[in-house]
Amino acid sequence: MPYTIPIGPYHPALEEAYKVNVRCVAETVQQVSVDVGFSFRAIELLAQRREWVPDVTLIERVCGICSNVHAMTFCRAAERIAGIEVPARAQYIRTIISELERLHSHLLWAGLAAEYMGFQTLFMEIYTLREQVMDLLETISGNRVNYGMNRIGGVNRDIADLNSVIATVQAMAAPIENDVVPAFMNNATARGRMSGVGPLTKEQAIEWGVVGPVARASGVATDVRVDHPYLAYQELGFKIVTRQEGDVRARVVVRALELLESIRIVAEALRNMPSGPLRAFEGMPDIPPGEAVALTEAPRGEVIYYVASDGGKTPARVKIRTPSFVNIPALEAMTIGQQLGDISLIQASVDPCLSCTDR
Amino acid sequence: MEERDREMPRAELIAKLSAVPGAAPVEERRDGLWMLAPQLDVEAMAREMVAIGCRLVTMTGLAQKNGETTIIYHYVRGHEVINFKTVTRNGAIPSLAPMLRPASWIEREIHDFFAVNFVGHPNLVPLLRPASLKDGFFRDPEPGSTVPEKQ
Numbered sequence: 001m002p003y004t005i006p007i008g009p010y011h012p013a014l015e016e017a018y019k020v021n022v023r024c025v026a027e028t029v030q031q032v033s034v035d036v037g038f039s040f041r042a043i044e045l046l047a048q049r050r051e052w053v054p055d056v057t058l059i060e061r062v063c064g065i066c067s068n069v070h071a072m073t074f075c076r077a078a079e080r081i082a083g084i085e086v087p088a089r090a091q092y093i094r095t096i097i098s099e100l101e102r103l104h105s106h107l108l109w110a111g112l113a114a115e116y117m118g119f120q121t122l123f124m125e126i127y128t129l130r131e132q133v134m135d136l137l138e139t140i141s142g143n144r145v146n147y148g149m150n151r152i153g154g155v156n157r158d159i160a161d162l163n164s165v166i167a168t169v170q171a172m173a174a175p176i177e178n179d180v181v182p183a184f185m186n187n188a189t190a191r192g193r194m195s196g197v198g199p200l201t202k203e204q205a206i207e208w209g210v211v212g213p214v215a216r217a218s219g220v221a222t223d224v225r226v227d228h229p230y231l232a233y234q235e236l237g238f239k240i241v242t243r244q245e246g247d248v249r250a251r252v253v254v255r256a257l258e259l260l261e262s263i264r265i266v267a268e269a270l271r272n273m274p275s276g277p278l279r280a281f282e283g284m285p286d287i288p289p290g291e292a293v294a295l296t297e298a299p300r301g302e303v304i305y306y307v308a309s310d311g312g313k314t315p316a317r318v319k320i321r322t323p324s325f326v327n328i329p330a331l332e333a334m335t336i337g338q339q340l341g342d343i344s345l346i347q348a349s350v351d352p353c354l355s356c357t358d359r
Numbered sequence: 360m361e362e363r364d365r366e367m368p369r370a371e372l373i374a375k376l377s378a379v380p381g382a383a384p385v386e387e388r389r390d391g392l393w394m395l396a397p398q399l400d401v402e403a404m405a406r407e408m409v410a411i412g413c414r415l416v417t418m419t420g421l422a423q424k425n426g427e428t429t430i431i432y433h434y435v436r437g438h439e440v441i442n443f444k445t446v447t448r449n450g451a452i453p454s455l456a457p458m459l460r461p462a463s464w465i466e467r468e469i470h471d472f473f474a475v476n477f478v479g480h481p482n483l484v485p486l487l488r489p490a491s492l493k494d495g496f497f498r499d500p501e502p503g504s505t506v507p508e509k510q
Contacts, residue, residue, distance in 0.1 A: 036486065036487065037485070037486060037487040037488070037489075040487045040488075040489060044472075044497075045497055080389060080390055206414070207460055208460050208461065209414055209415060209416070209459075209460065209461035227435070227437060227438055228438060228440065292389075292390050293390045293391060293433060293440055293442060294390070295435075295440065302416065304416055304417055304433060306417075306419045306431065306433065308421065316421075317419070317421050319417070319419040319420075321416060321417035321433075321465075325417075325464065325465075326416075326417075326461055326464075329460070329461075329463070329464055358487060359487075
C-alpha cells in the first residue's frame with residue numbers, strides 16, 4: 001500500500017525550513033514534491049525601495065553562507081550599468097574573499113555530510129579546518145559572516161598581512177589532501193554509505209538545469225569562473241573538477257577536490273596581488289539608466305543577477321537567481337527509486353540553501 | 360561531439376536567433392546578446408534554444424504601468440549569455456514548463472510576483488507567495504511593510 005511521508009518543513013538536522021513530500025511503496029520512493037517559501041523575505045522588492053548603497057548591505061543578507069557572492073554580484077551588475085572599472089587590487093581582494101567563502105562553505109557542507117554518515121571523527125576534523133577559514137575572514141573583515149567587503153566600484157577594506165594569510169591557507173592543504181579527500185574517496189564506510197545513492201545522470205543534470213558542484217558531479221563541465229571569466233580568475237587560472245558517477249559520493253568528492261583548487265587560487269592571488277587603489281571613486285555612486293546581467297560562481301553554483309536602473313536613487317529592478325533555486329527541484333530526479341532512509345543524505349548532497357531560494 | 364558542446368561562432372548564433380518567428384535585431388552588449396522582441400514566439404524560441412544546446416538559466420519579470428509584464432528569458436550557451444526581452448499579451452504568455460523543467464519554478468515565481476498567466480503551465484500554484492497576499496504583489500506600490508508567514 002503506497003503511503004506519503006511529509007519531511008519538514010522543520011528538520012532535526014537542517015536549520016532551514018522546506019518540505020519534501022515523499023510517496024513510497026514499502027521503503028522505495030515513488031514520487032517526490034518539494035515545497036519552499038517558508039522563509040520568504042521579498043528581498044528583491046525591498047531592494048527596489050532602498051538606495052544603491054544600503055542595497056549592498058541588504059543583498060548581502062540573501063544568504064548567511066555565500067553573503068559575499070551576492071553583494072559582489074549586485075555590485076558587478078551596477079558597475080556594468082555605470083561603466084565603472086574596478087581597480088585591479090580590488091578585483092584580487094574580491095577573488096580572495098570569494099574563494100575563502102567557498103572554502104568555508106564546502107568545509108561546512110563536508111562536515112555535515114560526515115555527520116549525516118555518522119562519521120563523527122571526520123566531522124570534527126573538517127570543522128576544525130573550517131574554523132581556521134572563519135578566523136581568517138574575521139581577521140580580514142571583522143566579521144565571521146556578512147563581511148561588508150564590497151562596495152559599488154571596489155572594496156571597503158584591504159588585506160593587511162598577506163604572508164600570514166598565505167601561511168594559514170597553505171597549512172590547510174595538507175590535512176585536506178591527506179585526510180579529508182581520502183576519507184571521502186577511499187574510506188569503506190563513506191563509500192558504502194554514498195556510492196550509487198541519489199544518482200543524477202549527465203542527461204538528467206542537463207534536463208533539470210542544475211549548476212555548480214551538483215552539475216559537475218554528473219559530468220557537466222560548467223563553472224562561471226571558466227565559462228564567463230570575471231575578477232582575477234583568468235589571470236590566476238582555474239581547473240574545473242568533474243566526476244562522472246553523478247551520485248552522492250561524486251558530489252562530495254567534487255567539493256573536496258575544489259577545496260584544494262580554492263587554496264591554490266587564494267595563495268596565488270595573495271602572492272601576485274597588484275598594488276593600487278581599492279575603489280574606483282569615493283562617495284556615492286551615480287548609476288545612470290540601463291540594465292545589466294552579471295554571473296558569478298557561488299559555492300553552490302551559478303548565481304545570476306539582473307539589475308535595471310532608471311537613473312533614480314534606487315534600482316528599478318533587482319532579480320536574483322540563486323543556485324539552490326535550480327538545484328533543489330532536481331531532488332525529484334535523484335530520489336525516485338531510492339530508499340526512504342537515504343532521503344536525508346540525498347537532499348543534503350545538493351547543499352540546499354533555503355535562505356537563497358526563498359530570498 | 361554533442362551540439363551543445365560545439366563552439367558556435369557568434370555570427371552563426373546570431374543568425375539562428377534572428378530566424379525565430381517574431382525576432383528582432385540582436386544587440387551585442389558587454390553582458391551578452393540581447394533581443395528586444397515584443398512579438399517573439401516564445402515557444403518557437405525555446406525549441407530553437409534547446410536545439411542549439413542553450414540552457415535556460417532564469418526569467419525576469421518587470422511590471423509595466425499598462426498592466427502588462429516585460430519578461431526576459433536569460434539563456435547561457437558556453438561563453439555566451441543570451442537575453443530575449445518580450446512582453447505579455449493581456450497578462451498572459453505561453454508557458455515553457457511543458458518542454459523545459461527549469462521553467463516551472465521560475466514561471467510560478469513570476470506568477471506570484473506579477474500575476475502573469477503562463478498558459479499551459481501544468482501546475483501554476485504559488486511557489487513563494489504567502490497565502491495572505493494576492494498574486495502580483497510586486498506590482499502594488501505599497502503592498503504592506505511586512506510579509507506574513509506562509510500558512
